[in-house]
Amino acid sequence: MVAWTWRFETAGGTEVQPAVQPEEFTTQGDAESWIGENWKALVDGGADQVRLFEDTTEIYGPMSLHADEAQA
Numbered sequence: 520m521v522a523w524t525w526r527f528e529t530a531g532g533t534e535v536q537p538a539v540q541p542e543e544f545t546t547q548g549d550a551e552s553w554i555g556e557n558w559k560a561l562v563d564g565g566a567d568q569v570r571l572f573e574d575t576t577e578i579y580g581p582m583s584l585h586a587d588e589a590q591a
Contacts, residue, residue, distance in 0.1 A: 523550040523573055527566040528581060538564020547578070558584045
């Protein structure tokens with residue numbers, strides 16, 4: 520079974536523990552919905568950006584969690 524997971528990082532790319540613990544998702548859409556619902560708590564907890572992985576393959580990232588950068 521394919522697992523979709525997030526990696527949480529500071530702006531400099533250092534991995535950090537997320538303020539909200541995610542699960543392993545079975546679809547990319549579920550993973551993206553979860554990040555959309557939890558991004559603010561993740562930022563408040565010290566994460567600046569995320570990377571999405573399908574098993575061990577990076578799909579995209581880094582993606583900023585800061586709203587002002589996401590809109591630019």
